[in-house]
Amino acid sequence: MSGRLKVTIRDVARAAGVSVTSVSRHLNGRISLPGPTASKIEQAASRLGYQPNAIARRLTRGRSETLGLITSDIAYPLFAAIASASEQEAARHGYNLLMFNSRNVAENELAFLGRIEDRQVDGVLLLTNHPDDGRLVKKINRTGGVVLMDEDVPGARAPRLFAENAAGAMMAVRHLIEQGHRRIGVIAGPRGLLSTTERLAGFRQALEAAEIAPNDELVVHCDYDEGPASGAFAALLALPEPPTAVFTCGDMLALGAMRAARRAGIRIPRDVSLVSFDDIGHADLLSPALTTVRQSPAEFGRRGVALLLDLIAGRKTDTVTERIGVELVVRASVASPLAGMRAPSDRNTVSMPPGADAAREESNEIRLSTRT
Amino acid sequence: MSGRLKVTIRDVARAAGVSVTSVSRHLNGRISLPGPTASKIEQAASRLGYQPNAIARRLTRGRSETLGLITSDIAYPLFAAIASASEQEAARHGYNLLMFNSRNVAENELAFLGRIEDRQVDGVLLLTNHPDDGRLVKKINRTGGVVLMDEDVPGARAPRLFAENAAGAMMAVRHLIEQGHRRIGVIAGPRGLLSTTERLAGFRQALEAAEIAPNDELVVHCDYDEGPASGAFAALLALPEPPTAVFTCGDMLALGAMRAARRAGIRIPRDVSLVSFDDIGHADLLSPALTTVRQSPAEFGRRGVALLLDLIAGRKTDTVTERIGVELVVRASVASPLAGMRAPSDRNTVSMPPGADAAREESNEIRLSTRT
DNA sequence: CTGAAAGCGCTTACAG
DNA sequence: CTGAAAGCGCTTACAG
Numbered sequence A, B: 001m002s003g004r005l006k007v008t009i010r011d012v013a014r015a016a017g018v019s020v021t022s023v024s025r026h027l028n029g030r031i032s033l034p035g036p037t038a039s040k041i042e043q044a045a046s047r048l049g050y051q052p053n054a055i056a057r058r059l060t061r062g063r064s065e066t067l068g069l070i071t072s073d074i075a076y077p078l079f080a081a082i083a084s085a086s087e088q089e090a091a092r093h094g095y096n097l098l099m100f101n102s103r104n105v106a107e108n109e110l111a112f113l114g115r116i117e118d119r120q121v122d123g124v125l126l127l128t129n130h131p132d133d134g135r136l137v138k139k140i141n142r143t144g145g146v147v148l149m150d151e152d153v154p155g156a157r158a159p160r161l162f163a164e165n166a167a168g169a170m171m172a173v174r175h176l177i178e179q180g181h182r183r184i185g186v187i188a189g190p191r192g193l194l195s196t197t198e199r200l201a202g203f204r205q206a207l208e209a210a211e212i213a214p215n216d217e218l219v220v221h222c223d224y225d226e227g228p229a230s231g232a233f234a235a236l237l238a239l240p241e242p243p244t245a246v247f248t249c250g251d252m253l254a255l256g257a258m259r260a261a262r263r264a265g266i267r268i269p270r271d272v273s274l275v276s277f278d279d280i281g282h283a284d285l286l287s288p289a290l291t292t293v294r295q296s297p298a299e300f301g302r303r304g305v306a307l308l309l310d311l312i313a314g315r316k317t318d319t320v321t322e323r324i325g326v327e328l329v330v331r332a333s334v335a336s337p338l339a340g341m342r343a344p345s346d347r348n349t350v351s352m353p354p355g356a357d358a359a360r361e362e363s364n365e366i367r368l369s370t371r372t
Numbered sequence C, D: 001c002t003g004a005a006a007g008c009g010c011t012t013a014c015a016g
Helices: A009-016 A020-027 A035-048 A054-061 A077-092 A106-117 A135-143 A165-178 A194-209 A226-237 A251-264 A297-312 A347-351 A356-363 B009-016 B020-027 B035-048 B054-061 B077-092 B106-117 B135-143 B165-178 B194-209 B226-237 B251-264 B297-312 B347-351 B356-363
Strands: A066-071 A096-101 A123-126 A146-149 A160-163 A184-188 A219-221 A245-248 A273-278 A291-295 A321-324 A326-330 A366-369 B066-071 B096-101 B123-126 B146-149 B160-163 B184-188 B219-221 B245-248 B273-278 B291-295 B321-324 B326-330 B366-369
Touching: A009 A020, A009 A035, A020 A035, A054 B054, A066 A077, A066 A106, A077 A096, A077 A297, A077 B077, A077 B096, A096 A106, A096 B077, A106 A123, A106 A135, A123 A297, A146 A297, A160 A165, A160 A194, A160 A297, A165 A184, A165 A194, A165 A245, A165 A273, A165 A291, A165 A326, A184 A194, A184 A226, A184 A251, A219 A226, A226 A245, A226 A251, A245 A251, A251 A273, A297 A321, B009 B020, B009 B035, B020 B035, B066 B077, B066 B106, B077 B096, B077 B297, B096 B106, B106 B123, B106 B135, B123 B297, B146 B297, B160 B165, B160 B194, B160 B297, B165 B184, B165 B194, B165 B245, B165 B273, B165 B291, B165 B326, B184 B194, B184 B226, B184 B251, B219 B226, B226 B245, B226 B251, B245 B251, B251 B273, B297 B321
Parallel strands: A066 A096, A066 A123, A123 A146, A146 A160, A160 A321, A184 A219, A184 A245, A245 A273, A273 A291, B066 B096, B066 B123, B123 B146, B146 B160, B160 B321, B184 B219, B184 B245, B245 B273, B273 B291
Antiparallel strands: A096 B096, A291 A326, A326 A366, B291 B326, B326 B366
16 A cells, blocks of 8 residues: 555665765754755655664664563553553653563573563563562573562562552551451461561451460461452351351452352351451452552562663662652441441441441541551 | 573583584474484483573564553553453464553553554553544554554554444443433433444334434533543532433443542432443442443453454454454342432332342343354 | 574664 | 774585
């Protein structure tokens, strides 16, 4: 249709009557040409519809101008939000963002990391979601150009960007304790993950501060996904002496717990309170509105890309660890443990005029932050 | 650290004592070498840690092995789900997926489409979200290699992949009518969009079939986003004679409506019923669980990539239009218009034992499909 | 069957 | 300041 099959820099040079060197330099702004020459080049370029071939440019410059983002699944709300922010930030610096779904399988992560070696990407933001068996650390230390986000790969020579996991968990559990809960269950991520370790540590610190004895039977581990969390929740509630509140170490786990609760006819927060971690989009519109620890995905994305760009440019000394601040967003999934003792009707509607419960959820959205 | 700075195919050839031609051919499986030679090459390659430079390969082959996905924001649940499926399908065919957030700004879309011209991507899945002023169609017809998804760009020579918008809207509205609603409001997307036109057409068909006179004052247009939808919902409910039910033409609009309802103390579905379109993730865990028309994002992603790959390979005749089937997922956001007349307590809990409402929502998830 | 050589379309020392 | 030429690291007609 359009006759401009393969207009190259040589065509422009010929049409403008100058050398390809000058065309390249001028178009890349590395030289300031006398007015007439400059406009001859520009006119020739636009008349021919010249578009510099990015692949060729990359080959000569030795950079792909592309970053990679590895998550287990971009469809997960937290990862989608991080991806969005990362893309914006990458674009701001002239970089593309390639996205990879690892399905949380080490082989896939390793394969994607290989894209650094064959120069398809200049660097990678890696959000892994399983403990490393040693292959990831080895690969990362070979490839370089990796920023670890959200979860750690111990031993890797790489900048790190994590949430304030312990502080966040502590705030969440302290909130439960303040409402009167003393028997608190935890649905935690897989053993060996940084998020699991740190959030559990925060949980235990909060108990300790309140002089509540820890109880291992109330701690259940499972993968960061809804299905497993449903099972974990059911297991906790089936205990001879079930918890009056549950802390889920991620909103996907909270969703699983909420589904399990529905199936079992257990009402949150009347029968059991729930507090979580992440604050995925629309957590405020869930039933009930979820009280959870917010970690800003936008900040994650922005800082992650900034760290990666620093690393690629050789501006950073390898193994810094940055933390993203968190805040507790109080909504409606936590009640006092006595709530369940009331009449078996909806605690909000019965005692308040219609709509008051909605207004309450709205106005009660209090935020407690680790940062000022 | 690792001393393998720039191992090229020449190094391998030298080490193996063969020509680069043979190395290239063997490694790409375009030739079957005698056993000893083959293993000499493989050993040299692995000993040196050889990784073919993908950029160089792309320059010679003239393909970037990369596809682009343009959405207004990858963080929107529907788009994230489509992105996830697209990436999987692209990877299955050896393609990378680049992702672009257009923020629904034409200039950004045009810039990203330019990546086809400078060969950064071989093709693009374009999900635009605004009526074209003529620039998009012009650009697309210049670049080629575009598959239109979700929304149309009239006049573009491109394969198209849309949901069965009219059929879906009709099912949604018929469902409301069957529950006894006759005064039904609509929050529609921007005028001039395919989804708006078709969903509105389905809405009107459903009214007509029930012999309900259409009423333009009940149709409000706004951008596909929460904020505007909140305003639109408030406007509808502020009418002298407000609707008893509202059909939102997208789940983001439904979320906006739900937020507005909360703020105003309006309860869904007791005071007003709500039915929507999309079925974003966790719509079943919203408060109330959202009755909505599901369009499968996985199918969208898979078919979109397949169409694009066909187009790139020259296997397709340009302007096919495919439709993705939809189904109505009945949950808990629709009630009879009489519900509001009952006592001002939660209609589910009062009349049923605790948990029954949850069980009801669960078991009542009926699916009515346009496909068999 | 094998390999020397040209070519993909740029960028950039280097020489004039 | 300008341009001819080499080079980025592959692939692939082409000749032997």
